[in-house]
Amino acid sequence: MQYEAIVGLEIHVELNCLTKMFCDCPNRPGDEPNRNTCPVCLWLPGALPRFSREALEKAALACLALNCEIQKRSAFDQKVYYYPDLPKGYQLSQAHHPLARGGWLDIADEKGAPKRLRIRHIHMEEDVAKLIHELEGRTPVSLVDFNRAGAPLIEIVTEPDVRSPHEAMEFIRNLRTQIRYVGSSECSMETGTMRVDANISIREQGSSAMNTKVEVKNMNSIRHLGDAIAYEIERQKASLASGEAIVLHTRLWDPEKGVTLPMRGKFEGPCVPDPSVPEIVVTGEWIARMRALLPEMPALKAARFQRDYDLPRELASSLAGDRELSDYFEAVSRESVPPRTAAHWILTQYLPALKERQLSIAASPVTPGRFADVLRRLEADEINAASAREVLARLFDTDESPDAVIERGGFRQVSDAASLESLVEQVLGAHPTAMGDYRSGQAKALGFLIGQVMQASSGKANPKRVREILLSKLA
Numbered sequence: 001m002q003y004e005a006i007v008g009l010e011i012h013v014e015l016n017c018l019t020k021m022f023c024d025c026p027n028r029p030g031d032e033p034n035r036n037t038c039p040v041c042l043w044l045p046g047a048l049p050r051f052s053r054e055a056l057e058k059a060a061l062a063c064l065a066l067n068c069e070i071q072k073r074s075a076f077d078q079k080v081y082y083y084p085d086l087p088k089g090y091q092l093s094q095a096h097h098p099l100a101r102g103g104w105l106d107i108a109d110e111k112g113a114p115k116r117l118r119i120r121h122i123h124m125e126e127d128v129a130k131l132i133h134e135l136e137g138r139t140p141v142s143l144v145d146f147n148r149a150g151a152p153l154i155e156i157v158t159e160p161d162v163r164s165p166h167e168a169m170e171f172i173r174n175l176r177t178q179i180r181y182v183g184s185s186e187c188s189m190e191t192g193t194m195r196v197d198a199n200i201s202i203r204e205q206g207s208s209a210m211n212t213k214v215e216v217k218n219m220n221s222i223r224h225l226g227d228a229i230a231y232e233i234e235r236q237k238a239s240l241a242s243g244e245a246i247v248l249h250t251r252l253w254d255p256e257k258g259v260t261l262p263m264r265g266k267f268e269g270p271c272v273p274d275p276s277v278p279e280i281v282v283t284g285e286w287i288a289r290m291r292a293l294l295p296e297m298p299a300l301k302a303a304r305f306q307r308d309y310d311l312p313r314e315l316a317s318s319l320a321g322d323r324e325l326s327d328y329f330e331a332v333s334r335e336s337v338p339p340r341t342a343a344h345w346i347l348t349q350y351l352p353a354l355k356e357r358q359l360s361i362a363a364s365p366v367t368p369g370r371f372a373d374v375l376r377r378l379e380a381d382e383i384n385a386a387s388a389r390e391v392l393a394r395l396f397d398t399d400e401s402p403d404a405v406i407e408r409g410g411f412r413q414v415s416d417a418a419s420l421e422s423l424v425e426q427v428l429g430a431h432p433t434a435m436g437d438y439r440s441g442q443a444k445a446l447g448f449l450i451g452q453v454m455q456a457s458s459g460k461a462n463p464k465r466v467r468e469i470l471l472s473k474l475a
Contacts, residue, residue, distance in 0.1 A: 002205040003240075005233045006213075007162035007198055011175065013154050013185045014127065014193040015058045020150035021126045022049030022092070022277070029130070029148040029192075037146045043088035049277055055124065055152040056280065059099055060290045061182040062154055063122050065297065066175065068103030070287050074123075076277040081269040084144055085129040094123035095271035099154070099280070105178070106299075107170040117171050118159040127151035160199070160210070165226035165233075172196060172222050177298055181323050189221050196225055200232045201246070211246065216260050218252040228253040232260050301326055309339035319343055324361045325351075328368055335372030338379065345375060349392060357396060366395045373402040381462055387411035413462045417469070420453075420461060424469045427452045438474055446470065 017027050023040035039047035063070055075097040078090040103119035129149040133142050156175070162168045176187040176194065187194040201213040216232055219225040231253075236246055251260040296304070298320045305316035305326075319329045325346070332342040350371065354364060374395070378388045383406060394405050406412055427449060428435055434452075438445035446467075453466045 003202040006160045006201045008160040009158045010197040011156040012195040015152040017054045021152035033145040041149045058184040062184040063100035065178040065182045066103040068100035070100045074099045075279045076274045077271040078274045093125035098123035105174045117161045120157045165229040169226045215250045331368035332372045337375045
């Protein structure tokens, strides 16, 4: 029997607010355990929550970035369940009246065809505390760190439109880009500021039935998300083939073994309106002000890069996919550097250098102006590509100007015709066989001769002029 997968995603995104959602405690879950707490975090008797306006604004920007419709009225509920990481016995969430509904993101499927994946709704909620399991001697103990309790989250719930691991991974990549662009969150699965759960079921190809789903948790990277979905699809197929029914439950992804493992039964506790947090009411004017704060989003920016800078589509998309990177590219291009040259060198040389040194663009000592200086020297044939790469590498370790680095390192290119002709004559005299090979139709002999001239000049010769002189001599 041929099956197709039906996958819906639930994405928890931690908003990068300064404080928690319902109190003034710092929103820094990674601090020393239980340092950032107060009566509201610990839910002591008499403590009343005070909703954060910053959390509302950052959540609204994320909703607009995902093409959702912000609701003019939303409200918090008590999502009841009992677990040590939730001291009050319920979580403040928006089960019945979410902040936004009806969004979407466009992706490319496995064949490169466009596909629109829908978002059902986005709601706000508080995070829970963190459980830490340790050993005291040989005795296992569980400790609770309340630094994370009350951290502001949004949960993005998709429609069950995903049909493959590839589509799920593409959706998360696009979603991460959109939310990072508006500055609402870092959206890092590796550090926990974005967590993704997948609800997976399968059905006979061509059927419209919605069969029993299994929830999979504990994926800490986009690749692991794809691997977990792929494994679970095959596990469910094997279960049905052996006559075993699919049971509603939650499973954990084990990245070391590459399998999903049973965790617990699926339990939905009651959700009742919360009397301590007032209803959130926003106006059309407020929503319009939020929309006006949106930056130029990646798809529009990529189209502009193609139009204004004459960049190929893939190159434009690569640059526009990161807001800081796209700003850096435009700053370099404004320094009288050809846009294609700037784009190529940023993606192939500058970004790998940042990654190697574990630097962000903001922390890089190679400012757009310094980088543009190197590329202008390259365009003017003052240095060659190999020297430009070496100068760029040295700029990460010095405050000197590119010109100073070029002079001190002796990187300036030799373009003087008399000097180059002398070098060419020496090489031709030393390699008469290569001359004969070229004249007999072996074109690769020219590359050998150019290489010999470059070697004789310690890499300083202008390769374009060397080629021209060699062709003249060989003719």
